[in-house]
Amino acid sequence: MHWQTARQRIDLSRPRVMGIVNLTPDSFSDGGRLADVPAALAYCERLLREGADILDLGAESTRPGSPPVPADEELRRLLPVLREAVKLGAPVSVDTSKAEVMREALDAGADIVNDIWALRQPGALDAVAAHPACGVCLMHMHGEPRTMQLAPMQGDATAQVAAFLQERAGAVRARGVAAERIVLDPGVGFGKTPAQNFGLLSAQRGLLELGYPLLVGWSRKSSLGQATGLSAGERLVPSVAAALLAVERGARVVRVHDVKDTVAALQVWRAASQDIGKDMA
Template identity: 75%
Template structure:
C-alpha cells in the first residue's frame, strides 16, 4: 500500500510515525511550547531525529470548547513553519479545515491536507480537488470542536464512522481525486465517548477498506479515563494504544512522543523476525 502526496509516494508496507507540531498557545497537551517559527522548526528537527517520518503542523487547537482561530492568525502561525519544514525532505502535513490555508500551504510545497472536518467546510473540497497530487486525510468528527464532547454521538460508533468516511471519500473521488491520495482517520476523541473510542480500537479492522488508516491516540482523554493519569503522564498509555492500533492495521500513527513510539514499533517489527529465526533453528 502507498499514499500519494504532493512530493512523495509514501510506502506503507510498514507503519510510519507522524510527529505532531502544534503552533498554538492552547492545544490540550502542549499548547504554548512552540511560540514562534524558530522554536517550531527546532521541534520539527528534534522529532525527525527521534524517528518521525512525517510531520503534521497545526495552527488551531481542536481542544473541546476552544474558539475558532481567525484566518489571518492561523496563516501567521503556520506559513513560516511550513516554509522551513518543506526543506527537511519529509512529507509535510498541515492540520487545517480552512480552504484558504490549504491553498496557501500547498503552494508552499506542503504534501498533505489533514482536515478534521473531512472537507465539509465550504471550498475545502474544491481546494483539494484542484491540486494535482496532494494527499488528504479525511477524519470523522461528530459535531464541532466547541461542543462535541458536551453532546457526543450515540449508538454504534464503528458503523457510523465507516459510513461517513465512505461517503466523504465518494464525494472526493467523484471530483477526480485519485484513491491513492486518500487516507482515513476515525477521529479518536472527536465527539465520541471513551467506550466508543475503545470500540473503534478493538474493532478497528472493520475500518480497513482499501484506504490507509491514520490513528491519533496520543495523550487523549480516553487514555486518562482508563488509567486515571493526567495528560502529562500518558506517555506509556499513548505508546500502548499506538502499538495496538498498528497491530490492528493502522499504517500511520500521529503522536507527540515520537522517540518512544518509534522504539516500541521497532520491537513490534522485530517479533516476526524472531519467530522466523526460531522456525529455522
C-alpha cells in the same frame, strides 16, 4: 500500499509515525511551547532525528471547547514555520479545515492536508481537488470542536464512522482525487465517549474494508486518562500502548506527540512480527 502526496509517494508497507507540531497557544497538552519560528523548526528537526516519517503542523487548536481561529491568524502562525519545514526533506502535513489555509499551505510546499472536517467546510474540497497530487486525510468528527464532547454521538460508533468515511472518500473520489491520495482517520476523541473510542480500537480492522489506509491518533487523548487516571502529561505509556494496538489492528500511520518512544516500540513490534509477515505487507 502507498500514500501519494504532493512531493513524495510514502511507502506504507511498514507503519509510519506522524509527529505532531502544535503551533498554537492553547492545545490541550502542549500549547504555547513553540512560540516562535526557531523553536518550532528546532522541534521539527528533533522529531525527524527521533524517527518521525511525517511532520504534522497545526496552527489552530481542535481540543474540545476550542473556539475557531480566523484564517489570517492561522496563516500567520503556520506559514513561516511551514516554509522552513518543507526544506527538511520529510513529507509535511498541515492540520487545517479552511480552504484558504489549504491553498496557501499547498502553494508553500505542504504535502498533505489533514482535515478533521473531512473537507466539509466551504471550498475545502475544491482546494484539494484542484491540486494535482497532494495527500489528504479525512477524519470522522461528531459535531464540532466547541460542543462535540457536550453531546457525543450515540450508540455503536463503528458502523457510523465507517458509513461517514465511506461517503466522504466517495465525495473526494468523485471530484477526481485518486484513491492513492486518500487516508482515513476514525477520529478518536472527536465527539465520542471513551467506550466508543475503545470500541473503535477493538473493531478497527473492520474499517480496513473501506479500502483505504488508516491514520489513527490516540496520543494523550482523554480516553486514556479515563482508563488510567493519568493527566495528559503522564500519558506516555498509555499513548504508546494505544499506538501499538492501532498498528496491530491495521493502522498504517500513527499520529503522536512522543515520537522517539513510539518509534522504539514499533521497532520491537516489527522485530517480533518478522515471522508473521514482513511489515504486514
